[in-house]
Every structure is written in C-alpha cells, then in structure tokens.
Amino acid sequence: MKAAILGFGVVGSGTYEVLSKSPVKVDVKRILDIRHDPLVADKLTTDINDILNDPEIELVAETMGGLHPAYEYVTAAMKAGKNVVTSNKKLVATYYAELISLAEEKGVSFRFTPSAGGGIPWLSNIVHRACTEKILKVQGIINGTTNFILDSMQSRGADFSEVLAEAQDLGYAERDPSSDIDGEDVKFKCALSASCAFGVQVSESDIPTFSLRNIKKDDMAYASKMGMNVKYMAFAANKGEGAFSAYVEPVFVPNNCLEASVHLNNNFVSLFGEYSGRLSFFGQGAGKYPTGASVATDMIAIFKGKNFPVICKGNGIVKNGEEFHRYYIRTTEKLAALCGLVETCEEKNGVFYIVTREISVESMHKFADEIRKRDADVFFAGIHPEV
Amino acid sequence: MKAAILGFGVVGSGTYEVLSKSPVKVDVKRILDIRHDPLVADKLTTDINDILNDPEIELVAETMGGLHPAYEYVTAAMKAGKNVVTSNKKLVATYYAELISLAEEKGVSFRFTPSAGGGIPWLSNIVHRACTEKILKVQGIINGTTNFILDSMQSRGADFSEVLAEAQDLGYAERDPSSDIDGEDVKFKCALSASCAFGVQVSESDIPTFSLRNIKKDDMAYASKMGMNVKYMAFAANKGEGAFSAYVEPVFVPNNCLEASVHLNNNFVSLFGEYSGRLSFFGQGAGKYPTGASVATDMIAIFKGKNFPVICKGNGIVKNGEEFHRYYIRTTEKLAALCGLVETCEEKNGVFYIVTREISVESMHKFADEIRKRDADVFFAGIHPEV
Numbered sequence: 006m007k008a009a010i011l012g013f014g015v016v017g018s019g020t021y022e023v024l025s026k027s028p029v030k031v032d033v034k035r036i037l038d039i040r041h042d043p044l045v046a047d048k049l050t051t052d053i054n055d056i057l058n059d060p061e062i063e064l065v066a067e068t069m070g071g072l073h074p075a076y077e078y079v080t081a082a083m084k085a086g087k088n089v090v091t092s093n094k095k096l097v098a099t100y101y102a103e104l105i106s107l108a109e110e111k112g113v114s115f116r117f118t119p120s121a122g123g124g125i126p127w128l129s130n131i132v133h134r135a136c137t138e139k140i141l142k143v144q145g146i147i148n149g150t151t152n153f154i155l156d157s158m159q160s161r162g163a164d165f166s167e168v169l170a171e172a173q174d175l176g177y178a179e180r181d182p183s184s185d186i187d188g189e190d191v192k193f194k195c196a197l198s199a200s201c202a203f204g205v206q207v208s209e210s211d212i213p214t215f216s217l218r219n220i221k222k223d224d225m226a227y228a229s230k231m232g233m234n235v236k237y238m239a240f241a242a243n244k245g246e247g248a249f250s251a252y253v254e255p256v257f258v259p260n261n262c263l264e265a266s267v268h269l270n271n272n273f274v275s276l277f278g279e280y281s282g283r284l285s286f287f288g289q290g291a292g293k294y295p296t297g298a299s300v301a302t303d304m305i306a307i308f309k310g311k312n313f314p315v316i317c318k319g320n321g322i323v324k325n326g327e328e329f330h331r332y333y334i335r336t337t338e339k340l341a342a343l344c345g346l347v348e349t350c351e352e353k354n355g356v357f358y359i360v361t362r363e364i365s366v367e368s369m370h371k372f373a374d375e376i377r378k379r380d381a382d383v384f385f386a387g388i389h390p391e392v
Numbered sequence: 393m394k395a396a397i398l399g400f401g402v403v404g405s406g407t408y409e410v411l412s413k414s415p416v417k418v419d420v421k422r423i424l425d426i427r428h429d430p431l432v433a434d435k436l437t438t439d440i441n442d443i444l445n446d447p448e449i450e451l452v453a454e455t456m457g458g459l460h461p462a463y464e465y466v467t468a469a470m471k472a473g474k475n476v477v478t479s480n481k482k483l484v485a486t487y488y489a490e491l492i493s494l495a496e497e498k499g500v501s502f503r504f505t506p507s508a509g510g511g512i513p514w515l516s517n518i519v520h521r522a523c524t525e526k527i528l529k530v531q532g533i534i535n536g537t538t539n540f541i542l543d544s545m546q547s548r549g550a551d552f553s554e555v556l557a558e559a560q561d562l563g564y565a566e567r568d569p570s571s572d573i574d575g576e577d578v579k580f581k582c583a584l585s586a587s588c589a590f591g592v593q594v595s596e597s598d599i600p601t602f603s604l605r606n607i608k609k610d611d612m613a614y615a616s617k618m619g620m621n622v623k624y625m626a627f628a629a630n631k632g633e634g635a636f637s638a639y640v641e642p643v644f645v646p647n648n649c650l651e652a653s654v655h656l657n658n659n660f661v662s663l664f665g666e667y668s669g670r671l672s673f674f675g676q677g678a679g680k681y682p683t684g685a686s687v688a689t690d691m692i693a694i695f696k697g698k699n700f701p702v703i704c705k706g707n708g709i710v711k712n713g714e715e716f717h718r719y720y721i722r723t724t725e726k727l728a729a730l731c732g733l734v735e736t737c738e739e740k741n742g743v744f745y746i747v748t749r750e751i752s753v754e755s756m757h758k759f760a761d762e763i764r765k766r767d768a769d770v771f772f773a774g775i776h777p778e779v
Contacts, residue, residue, distance in 0.1 A: 023667050028591070029523040088698075105704045114698050124668045126520070130513055132702050136416040137689045144779070204415070205708035212710060213757040219771040224722055227745055228773070235773060242715065249708045250715040252753045255773035257720055263653045263674065264779050275674075275779075280410050280681040281511045285674035287650065287662075294667040302524045311475075311501050311697030315519050317492045321592035321636045323599060328629065328637040333644055335611055358614055366639045370600040384606040386615070386622060386642035392531070392651050392662075 006031050006308045009056040011078055012069030013038040013045065016092050016119070019297025020066060020304075021045065028316060029305050034062055037078075053078055057085045064307055066300055067091040076100060083111050090303040092119035092296055098196045101206040116303040121194035122147060124295025125288040126302070127274050131201040138280045140202040142242035145274030146267050147194045149290045150178045150185040151217050151237040153270040155225075159234060160268075164222050177270050188214035188237075188253045195239035199251050202276060203243050207251055212239075214253040233257040234265040325366035331388040332369055334359040338380045342372050360388065393418050393695045396443040398465055399456030400425040400432065403479050403506070406684025407455060407691075408432065415703060416692050421449055424465075440465055444472045451694055453687055454478040463487060470498050477690040479506035479683055485580045489593040503690040508581035509534060511682025512675040513689070514661050518588040525667045527589040529629035532661030533654050534581045536677045537565045537572040538604050538624040540657040542612075546621060547655075551609050564657050575601035575624075575640045582626035586638050589663060590630050594638060599626075601640040620644040621652040712753035718775040719756055721746040725767045729759050747775065 010017050013036050024031050035056050036048045053074075056062055065082040067089065069075050075096045079089050089108070091097060097104065097117045108115035118129040134140060146152050150172060157168040169186070172178035184190050196209035217237050228235050236258055241251040258264045263285065267273040272290030277283050289295035306313060331348065334340070336357055340347070343361060351358045361369075369385070376383050397404050400423050411418050422443050423435045440461075443449055452469040454476065456462050462483045466476055476495070478484060484491065484504045495502035505516040521527060533539050537559060544555040556573070559565035571577050583596035604624050615622050623645055628638040645651045650672060654660040659677030664670050676682035693700065718735065721727070723744055727734070730748060738745045748756075756772070763770050 019667075023525060026526075027524050028526075102704050102706065105702045109701075112699070114700075115702065125671060126517055130517070133513070133689055133693065133700060134685075135703055136692045136696070136701060137414050138410060138685050139413075139415075199708065200704065201702065203708055204703035204705050206704060206706065207708040207710060213712065213753070215757070215760065215772045219722075219769050220773075221722070221771065223743070223745075224720070224771050224773065227720065227722070231775075233775070238779075240715075244711065244714055247709060248711045250712045250753065251710045252712055252715070252757070254753075255771070256779075257773050257775045258779050259777060261653055261655075262779050263650055266648055266650045266653050268648075278685060280406075280685040282676050282682055283674070284512060285672075287670070287672035287674070289669050295669055298521075298525050298665060298667040302520055305523050306520065307698050309523070309698070311694050312499070313501075313520060314496075314523060315492045315502065315588065316522055316591035317489050317587070317593060318591050319489060319593065321586065321590055321594040322634060323594060323638045324631065324635045325600065325637045325639055327631055328627075328639070333611070333614065335608070335614070356610070358610075366600070366637065366641075370602070370639070373602065382606050384608065384611050384642070385602045386607075386611065386644050388618075388620070388644045390646060392625075392643075392645050392649050 007034045007061045008032065008064040008066060008304060009035040009037065009062050011037045011065060011067045013040065013042055014068065015293045016296045016300065017068035019293035020068060020300040023294065023297045023301040027301055029309065029314065031304055031308060035059065053081065057081055062087060064088040064090065064304055066304055067093055068300060072096060072099060080107060083107050083113050086111060086113060088114040088307045090116045090300055090307065092300055094120040094193045094197060098193045098209050101200050114307045116307060118303050119296045119299035121197045122272055122274060123290040123292060124299050125272055125274065125286050125290060127286050128197060128201050130286065131198065131276055134276060134278055134281065135202060135204060138278045140243065141277045141279060143198045143202045143276045144238060144240045145272065146236055146264060147239055147272050147274055147290060148185055148191045148237060149270030149272060150182065152267060153177045155235055155237060156268050158222065158225050162222060165220050186218050187216040191237065191239050191253045195241055195251055195253055199241035199249060203249055207241065207249060212251045212253060215255060217255050220255060228257045231257060232260055234260055236264050328366040329363040331363055332361040333386045333388055334361065334383065336376060336380045336383040338376055340376065342375055394421045394448045395419065395451040395453060395691060396422040396424065396449050398424045398452060398454045400427065400429055401455065402680045403683045403687065404455035406680035407453060407687040410681065410684045410688040414688055416696065416701065418691055418695060440468065444468055449474060451475040451477065451691055453691055454480055455687060459483060459486060466491065467494060470494050470500050473498060473500060475501040475694045477503045477687055477694065479687055481507040481580045481584060485583045485596050488587050501694045503694060505690050506683045506686035508584040509659055509661060510677040510679060511686050512659055512661065512673050512677060514673050515584060515588050517673065518585065518663055521663060521665055521668065522589060522591060525665045527630065528664045528666060530585045530589045530663045531625060531627045532659065533623055533651060534626055534659050534661055534677060535572055535578045535624060536657030536659060537569065539654060540564045542622055542624060543655045545609065545612050549609060552607050573605050574603040578624065578626050578640045582628055582638055582640055586628035586636060590636055594628065594636060599638045599640060602642060604642055607642060615644045618644060619647055621647055623651050715753040716750040718750055719748045720773045720775055721748065721770065723763060723767045723770040725763055727763065729762055
C-alpha cells in the first residue's frame with residue numbers, strides 16, 4: 006500500500022500527519038511540493054514523473070488546490086493506472102463528468118469526499134446512497150465562515166462587519182472574504198453535492214446566488230420576531246425529466262429546527278432519499294485535521310476496498326467511575342444517601358426536585374438501586390450543559 | 393451479483409423492494425422464509441442448504457432477527473465463503489468479536505450497518521473512521537420510540553402514559569414497550585456503537601441504564617425552567633488503558649443544542665474523532681424502507697467494493713422556476729416590481745422590511761438584479777418554515 010501526496014500545504018500535511026498515526030497503515034512514499042519541509046525531506050520531489058513512473062505507488066492524493074496543474078496531474082495519474090483521491094472542489098466541480106468517466110475507463114478508484122464538507126463524510130455517503138435509491142434533494146449549511154458570522158451575530162447581537170473582522174482575526178475568514186460571503190464557495194459545493202446526488206454534472210455557473218454581504222443586525226432581529234434564525238444555505242432538488250433546481254441564499258429557518266442549532270463554523274448537510282427519508286450530517290467543513298482525516302479515510306477506503314476492516318481486539322471493560330455530571334432526581338424520598346451531593350432541592354406536595362452536584366455515573370447508578378427500593382416512581386436524568 | 397435474503401418480514405421485504413428499483417442492480421436469487429408470499433414465490437425456500445450450497449449466491453442478507461437460528465445461518469454462510477449483511481442488533485452485539493474474526497478468517501465481507509441506527513449510515517461510518525483515527529467517544533439519541541414520546545410530551549405538555557398510548561396507536565411503540573422505554577434496545581445499540589468505535593467488544597450487559605418509564609410532565613417542566621430539554625441518550629467514551637465508560641440515561645440538554653431539536657421518532661448520533669472532531673448523523677432509526685435501504689446499501693457496497701461507482705450520466709439542467717417560497721427583503725426602494733407579491737411591508741426610517749408571498753426562485757433572483765441596481769445594500773433571504 007504505497008501512496009503519494011501532491012501538495013504539502015494545510016490539507017496535504019494534515020493528511021500526512023493523520024496517516025502517520027492511523028490504525029490502518031498507508032505508506033506515503035512520495036510528496037510533491039516545491040517548498041522544502043525538512044520533516045519529509047526524504048520523500049519530497051518537484052517532478053510529477055517520479056510519481057507517475059513509480060509502479061509501487063498505487064494511489065495519488067491531490068491536495069494542491071486550483072485547476073492547473075491539478076487537472077493535468079490527476080488525469081495523468083489515472084492514465085498511469087493509479088487511484089486518485091482529491092480535496093479540490095474546483096477541480097472536481099469543473100471536470101466532474103470527465104474525471105468520473107476517465108476513472109471508469111482506466112478501472113481506477115476516484116474519491117473526492119474532502120472536496121465539499123471538509124471533514125464530513127458527505128459526498129461519499131451521497132454517492133453510496135445514489136447507488137441504492139433515488140435522491141430527491143440535497144441541502145444544507147456548507148460554509149463554515151458564513152455560519153460563524155451568522156452565529157456570532159445571532160448570539161451577541163453584533164453587526165456583520167464587526168464579526169467578519171473577528172472571524173478574520175481567528176483565521177475563520179480570509180483577508181479577502183468575498184469567495185465565502187458572496188457565495189462562490191457554497192456554489193461549487195452545491196454543484197458537487199447535486200452532481201453526486203442526481204447522477205449528472207450540475208454546473209456551478211448555473212446556480213443563482215444571493216450574497217450574505219449586506220446582512221445587518223436589523224435582519225436578524227426581523228427573523229427573531231418571526232421565531233426564526235438566519236442561515237446561509239445551498240439547495241438542490243430533482244424536479245424530474247432531467248431538470249434540477251439549485252440555488253444559494255440566506256434563509257430564515259424556524260428556531261426549533263436542526264439548522265438553527267448549528268453553531269460556530271460547523272456545517273450541516275442533508276439528503277432526502279426516496280426510501281431513507283432525510284439523512285443529515287454534521288461536522289467541521291474545513292480545517293487541516295478534519296479535512297486531512299477525510300482524505301486519509303478515502304485513501305484507506307480505496308486500499309481496503311470491500312473488505313474494509315472492522316477492528317476488534319477482544320473485550321472492552323466498562324468503567325463509569327470517572328464519568329462525572331450533575332443529575333436531576335424527582336423522588337418522594339428524603340435522600341440521606343446523597344448527603345453533601347445535593348446542589349438544590351425544592352419540595353412541593355411531598356415531592357423533592359433535586360439537582361445534584363457532579364457525581365460519577367457509577368455512583369449514581371448504585372444509589373439509584375437503593376432509592377428505587379423505596380420509591381418505584383423515582384425519575385433520574387443526567388444534566389449535560391454541553392453535548 | 394447474486395444474493396439471498398434470510399427472513400421476509402418488515403426489513404427483509406423492504407430490502408427486496410428497495411433493490412428491485414435500485415440504480416445499481418443486485419439479483420436476489422433466493423429468499424428464506426416459512427411464510428409464503430406469492431409475490432416472490434419463485435424465490436422462496438425453507439431450507440438454508442438451498443442457499444449455502446448454491447455457488448452463485450455470493451452474499452447473504454440476514455433480516456430475521458433473534459439469536460437463533462440467525463447465528464447458525466450467518467456463521468454457516470461465512471464458512472461457505474459467502475459475504476454477510478445483517479440488520480440484527482442482538483446477533484451482532486452478542487457475537488461481535490466472533491463474527492468479525494470468522495469473516496476475517498474466511499476472507500469474506502461482514503457488514504451490519506442497519507443493526508443500529510436503522511436507515512442512518514452510522515455504524516459503517518464509525519468503522520471507516522476507526523481505521524483512520526482514534527475515536528474518543530460516541531453518543532446520541534438512538535431509539536425512535538422514546539424520542540417520539542419525549543418530543544410529544546415537550547411540544548404538547550402531555551403526560552407519558554398519554555403519548556405512549558398514542559405512539560402505540562401510530563405503530564411507533566410496541567404493545568409491550570418495555571424494551572424501548574426501559575432502555576434495553578438502546579443498551580444493545582450503545583454496545584454496538586462502542587464496539588465499532590473502540591475496536592473491542594463492549595458487552596451490552598455491562599452498560600448501566602436508567603429507564604424512561606417514570607418520567608412525568610413535572611420533569612419536563614423542571615428542565616424547561618433550566619432552559620433545557622429532556623432526551624434519552626446513550627454515551628460511551630474511551631477512557632484510556634483499555635477501559636471504557638458506557639451508560640444509558642435520560643438527560644437534560646440545552647435548548648439550543650442539536651439534540652434538543654431532534655423531533656418525532658428520529659435518531660441523532662455523534663462520534664468524536666481525534667482529528668475530525670465531532671461528526672453527527674441524523675435520520676430514521678427504524679422502519680421498513682429506511683432500514684431496507686441501509687441493508688441494500690451494505691449489499692451494494694460489498695459487491696462494488698473499492699470501485700463503488702459514482703453515477704454520472706452527462707449534464708444536468710438547472711431550472712428554478714418551479715421552486716417556490718416566501719422571501720424577506722430589506723431595501724430603501726419602493727418595489728413596484730413586486731406589486732401584488734408583497735405579503736407584509738413595514739417602513740421604519742426610510743427602510744422597507746418586506747415579506748413576500750410565495751414566489752419562484754427564478755423570478756426572485758431576476759427581480760434581485762433589478763433592485764440591486766438602485767439599492768446596493770439590499771438584503772434578501774428565503775423564508776423556510778420547514779427545512
């Protein structure tokens with residue numbers, strides 16, 4: 006199992022680091038980059054032919070970005086009989102049909118999960134489902150920068166320019182943020198998601214887009230009054246007879262829907278299958294390690310193929326003594342057993358409503374056995390301020 | 393590509409129907425069942441040897457449920473060199489290490505995605521990630537019946553017994569609901585999720601469980617006062633040095649977290665990867681078609697292996713003329729163009745806050761080009777009462 010990585014930037018080096026510790030091993034024999042990183046000096050080359058002409062290298066992971074020379078390198082690798090993984094959304098969206106048919110013609114695997122959704126196994130799951138059933142629509146929050154901005158505006162009542170500056174300081178937004186906030190990035194990812202879902206190449210240039218640039222506090226307040234939250238989303242649907250809808254817009258969504266609770270720079274994407282109904286996926290849509298882990302997973306999937314190993318090394322020992330949280334207990338018993346562990350206790354008509362201090366799961370399940378003997382109606386719930 | 397299905401009940405017949413229309417074809421040659429369904433009369437057998445001894449059958453999908461004879465049939469199929477897919481959580485949880493090592497020994501594929509999470513590609517995604525990186529914890533809402541009950545209690549202020557009766561009438565809960573409401577079902581799924589995540593067999597009998605049976609309106613109200621919602625969840629974490637925590641409890645979670653917005657009988661499960669961070673999956677955790685589609689996807693994955701096809705049949709045509717929703721527009725312009733399409737319009741300091749009637753995406757993006765010429769600060773957002 007030998008592989009090469011093209012491009013040792015953020016994603017390429019993340020992929021390399023993930024693979025260096027992965028339970029299933031992949032040997033990265035060569036790395037193509039003009040920059041010289043001493044950590045991988047023995048693997049570096051600037052000549053693609055060192056990779057194309059090496060019969061030991063069966064898989065090429067392209068993480069350079071940009072259309073050229075990525076297109077030339079990827080097609081040359083396929084023509085040389087090598088499997089390809091790429092994280093490059095522009096490359097895949099632009100040459101979608103051509104790359105898929107070239108891979109088929111050459112009998113090689115072509116996987117591009119990291120090219121939309123970053124660390125989320127989004128495109129691969131669409132591709133798998135599209136083999137099983139008709140996909141009716143795909144939609145979601147698929148740009149972390151704009152979600153970070155909207156979430157900050159929402160939670161702090163801040164204005165757009167203020168949170169954009171903050172996102173830039175944190176590295177969540179580029180110095181020139183237009184590709185994110187005008188929807189260019191989302192448009193490519195929408196095209197790719199639609200292409201995988203509907204089994205045709207949907208062109209990014211056909212997708213109309215409203216920018217997020219002009220949003221103000223006022224607009225968030227207006228949505229709030231309607232019981233709604235503002236998100237920036239892509240939508241695509243199969244309209245039958247070979248036609249598809251696809252568009253990118255800021256949207257008002259109800260406060261109690263899943264999208265409304267997607268915070269920070271996370272992504273949340275959904276497909277609607279004819280038989281499966283709605284399947285949604287949440288995670289980090291970008292970043293060195295999440296995207297690197299996604300590249301690595303695609304690489305391992307190719308090497309392991311249908312016998313993708315289920316790792317099992319014997320029996321696991323369950324111990325809940327180090328797992329702590331607070332508990333809510335409703336009981337008619339005065340709980341001497343919990344003495345010192347009670348944070349608040351309210352009594353009403355002979356019923357005690359108790360919130361405990363942090364206590365181990367092991368201890369609480371032991372106490373519970375005692376309490377149940379005297380109060381069969383007792384109710385316990387863990388309290389998780391974060392999940 | 394020939395397969396057999398063992399058990400033609402809810403999941404087995406769902407699988408068969410999904411495969412009969414799937415884009416990638418799988419030929420189901422034999423169906424084992426003692427019941428006689430005239431629709432598949434030519435495929436039916438009651439003798440497992442008709443399947444075990446047929447060299448054309450390369451894959452056996454077990455959807456019978458129960459430990460016996462499922463265990464005998466599945467192991468015999470593996471020993472006969474056949475790949476296996478199963479939706480049977482008790483079987484997989486009980487014989488986890490044994491079945492995985494038998495599949496490895498015989499060089500066959502063993503997939504069991506539908507055995508926890510129903511239609512959600514949950515276990516398969518855990519298995520793939522566990523090859524790439526260390527999984528730190530898994531957790532989630534993984535029983536649809538109890539989520540339906542809690543969601544109904546929450547949204548209608550109803551009491552447990554009332555919504556349980558309703559869930560039984562709707563077919564979401566069994567006549568004897570104890571396996572769901574006392575946590576037995578969740579415990580098995582927690583054991584399976586933990587086993588896949590941590591690479592060891594975690595036994596269901598080691599997992600302490602609080603029942604949901606005693607919950608009352610009062611408890612929901614208490615959580616509400618804390619700004620929280622009540623959910624029924626499984627938790628498991630890798631605590632290092634070969635030890636794991638694992639437990640099932642009712643939990644209070646903040647209103648603005650994703651779990652709090654999981655409605656009806658849906659499931660929502662998360663893994664936390666060392667590199668990926670949190671990855672979450674939402675969907676139908678049970679049901680004939682969702683679970684059938686999951687069995688079918690596992691079957692196709694085995695037949696297609698590493699060259700899992702990306703279907704692409706040329707170029708897709710984008711048409712947004714039949715995609716309708718309301719829009720929010722903030723502008724300083726009086727919009728003659730929208731005459732007749734305005735539902736509400738508020739004016740404040742020379743700024744108009746408009747909510748339109750339903751209008752096609754195509755029309756709105758066309759109007760937008762006009763409006764932008766006169767008001768560069770205009771902001772548009774689609775209004776989606778459901779997403």
